[in-house]
Amino acid sequence: MADGRGQGLGGLAFALAWVRNPRRVGAIAPASKALAQAIAGEVARVGPELLLEVGAGTGAVTQALAALGPPPDRFFVIERDPGLVRHLRERFPSAEVQHACATRLDLLPLPPAASLMLVSSLPLMSMPRDEGRRCVKAMLALLERVPNARLLQYTYAARHVRPFDQLPPGWRWRRVKTVWANLPPATVWSLEPAAHFTQGIH
Numbered sequence: 001m002a003d004g005r006g007q008g009l010g011g012l013a014f015a016l017a018w019v020r021n022p023r024r025v026g027a028i029a030p031a032s033k034a035l036a037q038a039i040a041g042e043v044a045r046v047g048p049e050l051l052l053e054v055g056a057g058t059g060a061v062t063q064a065l066a067a068l069g070p071p072p073d074r075f076f077v078i079e080r081d082p083g084l085v086r087h088l089r090e091r092f093p094s095a096e097v098q099h100a101c102a103t104r105l106d107l108l109p110l111p112p113a114a115s116l117m118l119v120s121s122l123p124l125m126s127m128p129r130d131e132g133r134r135c136v137k138a139m140l141a142l143l144e145r146v147p148n149a150r151l152l153q154y155t156y157a158a159r160h161v162r163p164f165d166q167l168p169p170g171w172r173w174r175r176v177k178t179v180w181a182n183l184p185p186a187t188v189w190s191l192e193p194a195a196h197f198t199q200g201i202h
């Protein structure tokens with residue numbers, strides 16, 4: 001149901017999830033088309049074999065990722081709110097939507113792959129601090145487990161503020177884009193092995 005009705009129901013699902021847990025939803029509206037396109041554009045540029053989205057919410061970003069045509073057994077979508085999980089399963093029957101917490105991301109069984117893009121909409125700056133720390137730890141463990149892995153994370157903070165510090169040695173943040181046509185404006189960051197910078201790829 002990648003159409004207007006899906007988006008309308010998404011707005012309702014988003015509002016209900018926000019009422020249940022505003023700090024975990026962490027936004028006042030689903031991601032705009034411009035933000036979703038900025039994220040999908042970066043995914044398309046890199047062309048990962050495995051695509052994993054975490055904190056998918058209503059599926060605004062999921063829709064742009066699904067439009068890239070990832071094979072169903074290579075496209076995983078994780079969400080913690082049960083109402084949003086039901087919505088995502090209806091809207092994206094070809095994706096592997098899992099009801100799970102990002103703090104356990106490193107334990108997720110994934111098919112072997114030569115590269116991974118982890119796309120996160122997790123509200124790391126507004127969720128309970130301990131949960132945020134555990135999400136970051138699990139995401140970093142996953143990035144170090146899979147070869148050629150990267151993380152795309154967007155934030156609503158000032159555009160020079162990185163999503164989180166204390167990176168494992170050899171990793172760096174790169175600012176992909178600030179999307180002003182989003183409520184509020186958002187900055188997309190890519191966490192990548194530092195070797196990509198020294199080899200002059202970026």
Ligand SMILES: C[S@@+](CC[C@H](N)C(=O)[O-])C[C@H]1O[C@@H](n2cnc3c(N)ncnc32)[C@H](O)[C@@H]1O
Pocket residue numbers: 014017024025026027029030031032054055056057058059060061078079080081084100101102103121122123127131135
């Ligand atoms: C900013 S909202 C999602 C925005 C999404 N891109 C959209 O447009 O709808 C953040 C999402 O992360 C989910 N979330 C928060 N904590 C989580 C956790 N520990 N594990 C998985 N999902 C989580 C929330 O339920 C919420 O749906």
